[in-house]
Amino acid sequence: MRCACEPFAFGWPTRPVCLRDTGMSTLREMLFLLVGAIVPAAVAIFVHPQLADRERAGLRPLEVRLETVADWGDSVLWIDARSPEEFARQTIPGARHFDFDQFDKAIGEILLAWSPNKPIVVFCSAASCTTSEAIARRLREAGLDDVYFLHGGWEAWLAAN
Amino acid sequence: MVGGKLTSRRLIVLLARLALGGVFIYAGWMKAREPAAFIRDIWNFRVIPEPLAYWVAAFLPYLEIVTGVALIVGPRRRGAHAWAAVMLLGFSGLILSAWLRGLDIACGCFGADASALSTSYPLMLARNLLLLGLLAISILVPLRHRPAGSAPDKAPLTPPPP
Incomplete structure (x- = not known):
């Protein structure tokens, strides 16, 4: 069969x-x-x-893409939330370091470097790093309106440059 | 559903299908509710390009729901078995690859609210293995018990006479 x-x-x-x-x-x-x-x-x-909103889908409320920041030109104030060692090794040109453990001192330094109409973009070491978001939120709470954190963090900037 | 006497074999198969289908429907629904969180979970795996993650997050939850419904209700169950196998093996591969790459991420398997279930790689793989076991029961265990020597459901196909 x-x-x-x-x-x-x-x-x-x-x-x-x-x-x-x-x-x-x-x-x-x-x-x-x-x-x-x-x-x-x-x-x-x-x-x-x-x-x-396909462009912003998946992004958190204060999160911005590198392409968006690039459209803002050179007026951006970059804040590096990585460790001091990583900051000393390499960072985005013009970026200032932010020590989260000494928040009040760090925010004073940021305010000295900041001027109105100058957006602040905070970044940290990896895509999954949450320090940059925490700093951006604290800066907003401190009264600064134009504060964001970078999607993809330092790795995104490094990949694009 | 298949009518007739509820044997223990049939009960096991029906429970396996109900459990597996229920898990798929629940997982799909949780992701469909919060697609933004699911997009971020897909990004964290760093396997597919970011623009593609949007489409996966928009589509995959509904495939899970449709598969779960078909597993429980019945029509197109063979296709549902195949999709369930593809998804479970695919998810297991992704989890294993994230584990091997040392990524510390949530799997996003049951949406953003289930982080407690989504942080341990061995637990995630064990859970998928259990679901694959349920799938195997659903596929391989026949609902009808045919005693040895009884006539088959359909006459065997034989070549047409010359």
Whole structure:
């Protein structure tokens, strides 16, 4: 007794299931489910508030991309929130170091270097680093309006330069 | 669902499908609610380009939900089995690769609110292994028990007579 469609099949000889047919029907069903997922996803892209703004999707409230900062020109005040050793080794030209442990002293130094209409962008060592966000929030709470933190941190700047 | 007597074998398969489908629906729903957090979780894996993460975060939660529903309800279950296998193996590969690269990240498997479940790599892999086990039960254990020597459901296919 042989399988009619091909010589190799599951369940042979009592209950033959042709591999070719099984594979094709599985692919068809996968495609059907794929289409079933695309429809609500397409609606969500236009309706969900977190997906509607594609440029900012995934960014936190004070987070900016390097491309956006580049559009602001040379007036940006960069704040390096990495360790003093990393800052001494290499940093963004013109950047000032920020010691989070001595916050009051550090904020005084930032205010001396800052001037109105000059955005402040804080960065730290890695994409997952949260120090830059914490500093940006504290600077906002201290009364500075134009403060952001860099998406991707130092690694993003290094990759682009 | 398949009608007939509820045997222990059938109960195990139905529970496995219910549990697996439920996990997929829950995981998809949690991600679909907070796509921004899911985008950040995808970025943290540093595997796919950032612009692509947006599309993955927009689409994948709904594929999980559709797969979960199909696993429980029944139509297109073979396709749902295949998608579940693809996703579980894919997620396990991503988790393993993040572990090997020493990344200290949350997996984002159940959205942003489930960080307690998403921080230990061995726990994440064990959980995926358990889900793969449920998937194997759903795929491999036949619902109908056929005693030895009984007639098959369909007549065996034979070549047409010459």
